[in-house]
Amino acid sequence: MSSISSLTSSSSSSSSSSSTQSIYNGHIFGLASGLDVDSIVSGLTTDVQGEIDKADQQKQTLQWKQTDYQAVVTALNTFNSTYLALSGSSSLTANNALQTYTASSDNAAVTAVAQQGASGTASSITVYQNAAVASISSSTASQTVAGLASAAPTSASSLSALENDGFTLTVDGTSETIKLTAAQVSGITDTSSLISALQSNINSAFGWSSDTSATNSAKVVLSQDSTSGEVVFSAGTYTGGSGSVAYGTSFTVSGISSTDSSGNPTSDTSGLYALLGTSSSQSNWLNRNLTVAQVLAQNENVTLDSSAKYNVTINGQTVALNGSDSIFTALSKINSANTGATLSYSSTTGAITASATSPGGAHNFSLGTGAALSSTPSSGDDISTAFLEALGFSGSQASGQSTSALASQNDSSGKPLATAGQDAVFSIDGGTTRMTRSSNSFTLDNVNYTINGSVSGSSPQTANISFTQDTSTAVKNIQNFVTAYNTLLSTITTYTNTKPDSDYQPLTDAQKADMSDTQISDWNAKASAGVLFNDDTLNDLENELRDMVNQSVTTSDGTTISLADLGIRESTDDTGTDDTTPGQLVFDNGSTDTLVSMLQSHPQEVQDLFTMQSSTPYVINDTQTVKSGNVTENRQTYRKNAEGLAYRLQDIVSDFTQTGSTPGVQGKLVSLLGDSGDGDQLNSIYDQITDVNNQITDLNQKMTDKKNALYAKFSTLESFMAQMNSQSGILSSLSGSSSGS
Template identity: 30%
Template sequence: MADSTSSSMPVGTTGAGGGNMLRITGLNTGLDVDAMVKKMLTADQTKVDNAKKQQQLIQWRQEAYQSIIKDVKDLQSAYFDVTNSSNYLLSSNSYNNMTATSSDATIASAKASATSVAGTYKIKVDQLAQAATISGNQYLVSDVSKWNGGSITFNGSQITLSKTSTSASDLVSDINKQISESSDLNGKVTASLVTYADKDYINFTSTSENTISMSDIGETSTFFNSNTKLSELGINAGTTYSLSLNGSSFDFKATDSSTIQDLADAIKNGTDGKVTARLNELTGQFSIQTSDTGSGSKLSITDSDDILSKLGIDASKTATGVDAKVSIKEPGSSEYIDTTQNSNNFTVNGVTYSLTDVTAENESISISVTKDTSKVHDLITNFIDKYNNLIGEIQDKLSEKKDYDYSPLTDTQKSSMSDTDITNWETKAKQGILRNDDNLEQLLNDLTSAFSSPVLGSNNKNVSTLYFGNIGSNSIGIDTSDDVTQGGKLSIVDDAKFTDALTNHADEIMKLFTTTSDSKNSTDKFNQSGIFQRISNIITSNVGVIGSTYNSGTLTKYANLQDDYSISGGGGTGTLPDQIYQQQLLISTLTDRMNDDQTKYYNQFTQLETAMETLNAQQSTLSMYLS
């Protein structure tokens, strides 16, 4: 707020002067110089006060703008933020009135689109789609008798297996028994049984890197995990290895710290993610596989430097993926239709299936697809409520009348008022601060036009069989208010029409609301965009994209961005911060001028005091001579 008048005045022994300078005045003339100077500065002080009042009005205008910007951005984040999928009005998923429920989501789940048919679907999964995969060695226990009586050496320490094991479980128990009886191996190595794809494997775990050799069993390998250094597998540090997977060639340079995981990452990066690699620490098996599944996926490897052979990969092998085999019986059909799919996620007749397991023989999963318009109905209804609150706020500000009996208070005026009186006064003074504001008027006009203008295609024909309004059989039952004082608020005039459109014409509703335009011409882009797409564009052009604070949006720039930093002012674009800055320059100029006038007046009274002092001295001398 403006400083009080007295804050720039000097202190005197009389009168009501102010400031921090001590003057002793009026000793010879008997005049109240401080009071007289203050009255002489009244015109200057009035100019300063008026400039400060004008600055306060601009600041209040800025605050009012910022409040509206905040509410506009709240509407934007609530309904036009792509990351807020549950309320995103520009997504086709938001208008989907179909829901799908699976009887066993652990095997197959589904999502229904607006084009799917309601009813009960039956699905049998005979085979899942698989990637093309080439895997390294595992300790497969295909025949226990081949292990019995054999020997296993861990870093030179050998154990001999018994000849009596009859199962893989017995074999694991025998191995751990022999290890526990070895002082060199006890506590350092353990064996465990892993069953994978109905096959038994032995997994060895070690507290340190150990080389294992299996005499009479015919396999040789090494203990490792994802963090095992490649140098411990015989892969030389400092050497550059060349690999080619499915035609993607790249080099991998091993370092002292390179691990198995680093090699897996190099394979993924070198093929742009089309081929990946991983180590299964449960089975101890390293595998390379395509990212795509299905019979169309192929895998071939060229390992000229034999780096992958250290991990049990046979580069001479090729692999082909496997298709999913599925049988589907749709509503109204009495027979299953067999189909093969190259992925476990696929869409058929508007239903997207996600497969995770196979069904038991002669069993099926039920998928129930039903219509449910409550979600989209509530979404649009809630949008209308929030939109109307914003429109009402803007319209109130545009139509609010100014009370010219109330203007910003000076500090001198505030000093004699209570806090409550000041608040009440300023509330009155702020009224009408945005009355008939051009930017807000344009915003309201644009928003109203977004609903009332037909959505056209590039051929200038309606893109949807439905249209906004309440008149006619193809209207959606939502319309804007005819009352101009309402600023174009929305209302669901005919809920039956609206519900029917959501239930039976969801695809046409989507066209009306979410159609996008690639046109570079602003008029064509507006006409060819769906209603909610228009609203999103209008909001963005006024307050910027989501997450931005200072931007070139019409309202945001006008309220927040200062362009003028010139010494004299007048170099900006007329934004509110520019106006505040320019007003501050004016206040400084007027204050300096008033201080100069104040100094001039005091100097003149000082000269008068000096003259009076001389006159009094002469009169005293003359009187002394005459007496």
């Protein structure tokens, strides 16, 4: 009995210690048995945990490989987009990348810029006509500012109320207060005399032209509307030797108020306030926040239904506008309709200009139809004439005539109603053949010409173009290319040459639990290094790149040239260089002298070395063959032989990085990386990681099943031990009772 008692005592003592108690799936273990069940189960499942840790480490290694492969893909694509692609910021294939000449013109009417491949031969260009964009400009898209009353006050009391009344008039940014003096008020007997008095004050404040009458030449003119009788403000005109023209004046009337004889505001609204309008500002320039219906009612006396749709014709095409559309919205709808013309508003001049969307004589256009419009058009009607005239275009400009026809017609000031679209016309080297281009900027024989300003046939402009040899741009771009190539190669060889350290394996979760974040980061940096050591795919990439830069190119004139001819070699060559970085490109003796000499003596051959192109299309994994003479070869080999180094490099980059939805069109590295949509690529890293994840899932389930089984057994043991402890306690109690009796 002592052994049971001893066991009970031991159990009791153990159960009081929290170190031997554990909870699993809601059950408490160790209370009865005193056993550290968690430690026992952990020891009994080390085999499965070892399998899980191994799978986790395998997954981590694959993820590191995935990251490193992706870094190489990014490096290749960056190298391609920067130094090889036509649009690259430092591309050798760009027009001016290997430029060896600087062009200059002796006439400011023509600018010349030498492009890659320019011969450097002096030439001349005679321009007979510049290209022009067809356009129609409105007069200032303005409106009058109307008052309220139809006639001036005539009673003594109402006349006296005008004294010291004033308003603020802002003309082209300058503001002045316009007031009537007592002497002026005494001479007012009707609307006409009121207008004369106010006009005199406006003229005194803002001035007028001296070569015509004060009223007609004032910047702002007051008049009485013959229909409504209202006093209205409008922009003045100037009558001079060239006819009557609008000032284009911008003005705002605001702050109309009543004041007493001391100039203090009063509540009296019988004076100018009642006559001219409210205190809110009113401007004569087009308010683009107003709706189409409002502008046509105000400027053209045309009434539209704000809820209806109407048509406007631009270049023969109709654009639907709502009566409720603001002028902003209306212009936006027109400009989005692809009519061949756009309308833009100038906040500087207040005018609207319609312009062709493309330059040249083939792109003249028209506005409107010229059709008459009733004062109350119906929904769906064409309101072009009224709409365009409300924007400041004349009836002729809105008549549907082409800009080419309007260009020969003048307004009252003698100014053409439009600018016709026209092509540039020129000849080269004094030739009799006249050439045309739709733009003022064009390229001939690798020289870009720009015609500046207006040139007409009556005054043709001849420019002599000379060339100065300049190799600095080409040298700089080739040096940058060499540096970038070396950086790319170094990125690749760093991965393939770094040996893994067997002392540093991916950490398990248990190991990470005993380490700080810094320690984990430092460990991972060492453990991840070398995962691509001696990698076959990267070795192939390195070999292809190094083989390519050692190849020669047959130029357009049949000359064979290579980088070595430019004084550029691999560091493994016997050039006296320090061979610490095999495969890196170096300049002979660290000098660009040979390169400069070749650019000066054989500029076209140097350009061909990099920029020769093949007409054979690039096709990845191409199996087709072509016959060249008596030789049958792979089509991509044939393509490569016709290419310069820049395009051969592009093909190599594509061989490794091209993307696609099917394995057959993917580059080698992209195929190796894999993705969720790449089909059956059982050797891709994506698929390998997927397989390992499935293994980990299965192993975790295996661990769960094994733990459940073990804890079930210990649960049975706990129940048995609890029962034994209970029986032991009863026996001990009985034994004590017996001894007492």
